[in-house]
Amino acid sequence: RKQATEYSTSSSDEEFEPKLSLTHKAKRALRKRRKLEKETKQLIKQEELKRLHKAQAVQRQLEELEERQRALEIFGVELERELRGEADAGTKDENQMLHEWFELVMEKNKLMRYESELLIIAQELELEDHQSRLEQKLREKMAIDGKSK
Numbered sequence: 001r002k003q004a005t006e007y008s009t010s011s012s013d014e015e016f017e018p019k020l021s022l023t024h025k026a027k028r029a030l031r032k033r034r035k036l037e038k039e040t041k042q043l044i045k046q047e048e049l050k051r052l053h054k055a056q057a058v059q060r061q062l063e064e065l066e067e068r069q070r071a072l073e074i075f076g077v078e079l080e081r082e083l084r085g086e087a088d089a090g091t092k093d094e095n096q097m098l099h100e101w102f103e104l105v106m107e108k109n110k111l112m113r114y115e116s117e118l119l120i121i122a123q124e125l126e127l128e129d130h131q132s133r134l135e136q137k138l139r140e141k142m143a144i145d146g147k148s149k
Contacts, residue, residue, distance in 0.1 A: 040139070044132060051132075055125050058118050065115050069108065076104050 079101050082092065 037143075044136065047132065048129070051125050051129055055122065058122050058125070062115065062118050062122075065111055065118070069111055069115075072104060072108050072111070076101070076108070079104060 079097060083094070083097050083101065
């Protein structure tokens with residue numbers, strides 16, 4: 001009987017120890033998972049902030065570009081009037097005015113191309129933000145237990 005009792009006690013101790021180590025492993029895995037989730041959230045926030053700063057910079061550049069385009073438009077209208085003889089051209093000759101007008105047109109075209117680039121960058125940022133939100137939703141859905149899915 002004594003041997004049987006010792007045998008059963010020792011076997012129950014052995015069974016109990018693996019359970020402890022499993023719970024310890026589970027706790028460790030849970031801590032690791034939480035730490036990883038926290039780091040991921042921090043990275044996501046940093047990426048969002050970078051996109052926000054970039055979007056703000058693009059917005060400022062677009063506003064500055066718009067102001068430059070308005071100024072060029074005003075100058076262009078004035079120059080066209082002078083070329084047509086509607087305004088006082090002063091001492092400028094026609095060749096000089098035509099040269100200024102062509103430079104003005106080239107500058108305006110350059111600004112329009114730059115504006116297109118900025119709009120593409122803004123759209124890219126918007127798509128990146130949308131992708132980030134979708135990835136976050138996917139992570140949240142993947143984190144749900146198999147039974148709840």
